[in-house]
Amino acid sequence: PIITAWNKSDLVEEKPAFKDFHADASVEISAKTGEGIDELYDAIAQVLSDMHKYVDMVIGYNDQAKLAQIRKYGQLLEEKYEGDGIHIKAYVPKSLGL
Numbered sequence: 001p002i003i004t005a006w007n008k009s010d011l012v013e014e015k016p017a018f019k020d021f022h023a024d025a026s027v028e029i030s031a032k033t034g035e036g037i038d039e040l041y042d043a044i045a046q047v048l049s050d051m052h053k054y055v056d057m058v059i060g061y062n063d064q065a066k067l068a069q070i071r072k073y074g075q076l077l078e079e080k081y082e083g084d085g086i087h088i089k090a091y092v093p094k095s096l097g098l
Contacts, residue, residue, distance in 0.1 A: 003047060055089070
């Protein structure tokens with residue numbers, strides 16, 4: 001993902017419409033004044049969120065490789081060991097195909 005941060009926006013009096021057509025998001029900021037920094041954080045959060053999905057699933061005890069992938073690449077929120085398998089709630093990259 002690409003986020004373009006147009007810095008020094010505090011120096012531009014007439015602001016043109018900034019757009020990077022190759023970026024997933026574009027944000028005008030001023031590192032000096034802090035203007036736009038919250039919007040930059042929001043753009044980062046949104047891009048990262050779009051790359052992940054929430055899963056609530058049961059993994060069989062014989063499929064430990066899947067759980068290892070979730071631990072390595074995702075964010076494991078809850079893990080319970082039950083008779084039918086491991087019940088998990090997690091955010092995982094969409095690329096894992098879960």
